[in-house]
Amino acid sequence: MSMIQKKMKNAASLFITALLVLTLQSTSYGQRSFEDPDSLILCLHKVLSGPAGARNWELYRSLFHEKAILGVVRTDAQGHPSYSSSTPEEYTKRTDEFFRTNDFYVEETHRITERFGDIMSLFSTYQFRVGGGAKSQQRGKGINCFQLIHDAGRWWIISLQYTNERPDLPMPKQYEGIDVK
Incomplete structure (x- = not known):
């Protein structure tokens, strides 16, 4: 040779x-195939949940359409609603240090699904805890409002808007309980 x-x-x-x-x-x-929305939402929660440490941000980003937007409604110091939005990439950069230094677990507890063709809306109740076991520093629940689109043979998150329950905004009874599809 x-x-x-x-x-x-x-x-x-x-x-x-x-x-x-x-x-x-x-x-x-x-x-990943994400041919059904259940696998998409389950994967999102699995990526975010776990002991303090690095998250698989590459997998996280693969859940979102390239034009996706995330938004959160919080209250400011005066108790007024305040909205902020970001791309999935901006979210990973903003929260990476938090996940590296805190145990964080989130799970879906209830879901309402509406679908027409290749668009889907999910109103998804979640519960979360920060810290491990009895040492949990914070527990809470809230609502994720997902907008999904079916494109190129799979489901994508195109929009994720969320807010946590708070004293002036208790969780309505119809969104409580374990009723995940």
């Missing part, structure tokens, strides 16, 4: 190895 043939064989081996690695990565993260 000539020197040129050896170099070509090595280059081909490297190319095939790189292609295999890229295929495995895309299968593991960005190219």
